[in-house]
Amino acid sequence: MRRLAPYQTGLWLAEYVDIHCQLCRIYRSTPQSQLSSGKPSLNTTGSSSDHSLSSRLYHQFHHHLNKGLLCAYCHHSVAWLPEPFDVDIAVGSSLTIQAATYYDYPMREAIRAFKHHEDMTKFPLLLHAIRQLPRPHGCHHDNSVIVAMPTTNQRLIKRGFDPVGILSAQLSKHWRIPLWHGVQRIDDTVSQQGLTRAERLSNLDNAFALTKTPPVRRLLLFDDVATTGASLQALGRTLSRAFTDTTLNSPLVVA
Ligand SMILES: [Zn+2]
Incomplete structure (x- = not known):
């Protein structure tokens, strides 16, 4: 790495x-x-076994x-962890989106500086937010993988680095759940800004392609920013097609 x-x-x-x-x-x-x-802390009193x-x-x-x-x-x-919200990804299957914090000062400025100007001084603050993410219930390194939102080669070349890849590697370390790289971004959609939700979704619907079969059934999707959750929803839809039934994924995450 x-x-x-x-x-x-x-x-x-x-x-x-x-x-x-x-x-x-x-x-x-x-x-x-x-x-x-931001969540009520777990009461660990009495667990003296370790x-x-x-x-x-x-x-x-x-x-x-x-x-x-x-x-x-x-x-x-x-x-403060924002309230999670659900988006539909298939009939009878939805994806729960849990953000690490609100997209507001100082996190919004930090993520923009990191993402667009590769400002590493903001990285510790983002990492702090990532470490706030509770590991989804029942998920561990044997039954789950993290799927980071893939980027296009064009965007990677233009930007010179992959902010989502770097942040997801930190989440993987924090949760002790491996990353899985089996999905590719195949569209060249430059920006989703200014589009309606319906336009974004239809635009994104063919944006991803699987290159491998997921090794486990629990896929934890990760993106750096999710406002409407449209990109994550589209990624979830693509992944859900890899499974014949609907028990695909549960939570997912955003910094
Ligand atoms: Zn301080």
Whole structure:
């Protein structure tokens, strides 16, 4: 993964060396494990089974290294998970879309700077948001894969890097669920902006092609931004055709 090297270095510096919040740059960052999410936290009291010495040492070591990326104050400004919403992908089958945070300041500016100007200083903030995504219930590395929204070769050449690929690699690490690359983008739709929802959908309907058969039945689709969910819906439709019944995918995700 040669492409990841520069991002990994910047991330390593932000996460382990720079003690300042990656958003305000004023306060000290707080380990993400100590920050609450927008969801009610799970009560883990009483589960003392994993408190062996080695596990305790591991957690202490990890805690020592992981200084976090945002301060508690900035975290609370982006910590609220939006309500998930469903889109239909086939008869009797729908896709649940869960965003990591709202598409608003400061996340909107960060994703635009990252995506359009390859601004790596925004990467830690985006990673912080990705780590807020709860792993879908029942999904693990043996029964699920993450499918990142594919891009066209043209767009990849023009942009020079693949922002969705980089973000999805981080999600894969966070959830410990592998990425699967079995779908190609075959359209050259430059922009969906300014089109109605119906126009977007018909435009997108033939935008993807499977190159392999999915290895598992649980496919977790990922995109960097989902406002209406039209692209994810179209990708979901293509993938659903790979299965004969309707138990295809459940949740999916967006930063
Ligand atoms: Zn801050």
